[in-house]
Amino acid sequence: MSKNSSTKEKVLGTNCFNCKYIANNNEPVLSQELNSDGGIDPKNAEAMDRAEKADLITLPGGSKADATSKRFCYNKKIEMYVTVRMCCGYWDNDGVKRPWKKQ
């Protein structure tokens, strides 16, 4: 479901599409689903609450044209559709080095 752990991409910036919790498959996204910076705003109060706790954001400076697809986030604390223009406090990737942890 989540991104293949063998992926060794060079990550230059963090966003939902290079996070380990993201689905592998792109799904079509309608322009009406997107906010003006190319993210997807939570659809109801419960989703808005999860988004607030996670600090799920739309990155600044983009546009609807930057988000040509959406993917599902399988993080149990999110479980929403997101775009490449988004990120949250749970972002992680299997290639991340954490020098304070034994590898």
Ligand code: SF4
């Ligand atoms: S919403 Fe957070 S956990 Fe989900 S894919 Fe985006 S950065 Fe990762």
